[in-house]
Amino acid sequence: MAASSQPVLPGRVLRSPGGAVALRFEARPFWVGCVLVFVLLALAIVGVGTGEYPLSPAEVVRTLLGGGDRSSEFIVETLRLPRVLCALLVGGALGLAGAIFQSLTRNPLGSPDVVGFTSGSAAGAVAVITLIGASGGAATSVGAVGGGLVTAALVLALAYRHGIQGYRLVLVGIGVGLLLRAITDWLLTRARYEDAQAAVVWIIGSLNGRGWEQVRPLALALALLVPLALLLGRTLRALELGDETAQALGVPVERGRVALVVVGVALTAVATAAAGPIAFVALTAPQLARRLTRASGPGLLPALLMGAVLLEASDCAAQRIWPEQGLPVGIVTGVLGGVYLSWLLASEWRRRSG
Secondary structure: OOHHHOOOOOOEEEEOOOOOOEEEEOHHHHHHHHHHHHHHHHHHHHHHHOOOOOOOHHHHHHHHOOOOOHHHHHHHHHHHHHHHHHHHHHHHHHHHHHHHHHHHHOOOOOOOOOOOHHHHHHHHHHHHHHHHOOOOOHHHHHHHHHHHHHHHHHHHHHHEOOOEOHHHHHHHHHHHHHHHHHHHHHHHHHOOHHHHHHHHHHHHOOOOOOOHHHHHHHHHHHHHHHHHHHHOHHHHHHHHOOHHHHHHOOOOHHHHHHHHHHHHHHHHHHHHHHHOOOOOHHHHHHHHHHHHHOOOOOOHHHHHHHHHHHHHHHHHHHHHHOOOOOOOHHHHHHHHHHHHHHHHHHHHHHHHHO
C-alpha cells in the first residue's frame, strides 16, 4: 500500500554497471531536442545562403566542407557565417537565461527583458555611445555587460527581504527597468545626432554587420557560462520544489539562487553586448520549449536550442522581408514576441477567471 502511494516520475532510469551513476532519461525531450538541432542546422544553411548573392544549400555545404570556389569561400566564411553563428549563440544565451529566471521566479513573465536586466545592459551601452562617443567594439560591450551587472545588483538588493521571492523580484525588476528606459531616453535626447542614431540602431537589436570580432568573445564567454548553468540545473530543479524542500535536500538555497542569478545576468549581458537588446527571445523560447517537451524541471538545454532556432529563424525572415534595407532582427522578434505575450496574458487571465 505504501509503495503504490509513491509518486511515479516520468522516464526511465539508466544506471551504470556498478549502479554508482544513475541518469533519468525521458524520450520526448530527447527527440524534441534532436528535432530542434536538425531545424537549427537547416536554418543555419538557409541563413548562410541568404543575401544579395544567394547560394543553394548544396553550395553552402560544399563551401563549408572546403570544396567551394574563392568567391563562395569569401561570401560564406567572411560575410555570412559570423552573422549566423552570432544569431545562434545570442539566441541560445537568451533562451537559457530566460529559462533560468522563469524557473527561479516561477513566473512565465520572469525573463531578463521583463525584469529589467536587458534594460540595464542597454542603458550601459547607450551611456558609452552617447557620453564617450564609442559607437562600437569593446567599449560598447563593456558598457552593456557592466550595465547589466549593476542593474542585477540593484534589483537583488531592492528585492531582498528574508530571501529573494519570485514575484517581488519581477515587480522590482519591472520598476527598475522602467527607470532605466527613462534614463536611456534622456541620454538620447542629450546626445549628438550621430551618436543618438548609432544608439537607436543598437537599441533595436540587430545582427547586421556582425563579424568574427563579435563571435569570438561571445563564444568564449558562453563556453564558460553554459556549462555553469547546466551544472546549476540540479539546484534550480530543487528550488522549483520550494525553499524548505530544497533545504531538506541539502541545497544551499540563497547561495544557489544568487549563483543562478549571476549566471543568468551574465548570459543576458554578453548576448546584449554582441547584438543589442533583442526583445522577447528570452521570454518566448523557454515557454515554447517546455510546451514541446512536456517535461518537468527547468528544461535548460531545450530552451537554449529553442532560443537559437527562434533568433536564426527571425533573422532569416528579416533578411527576406526587406533585403534592400537590412531590417533589424529585433523588429521581427518584437512583433512575434508581442503577439505571443498578448496570447500568454489572455490565456492566463482566462485560466484564473475560469
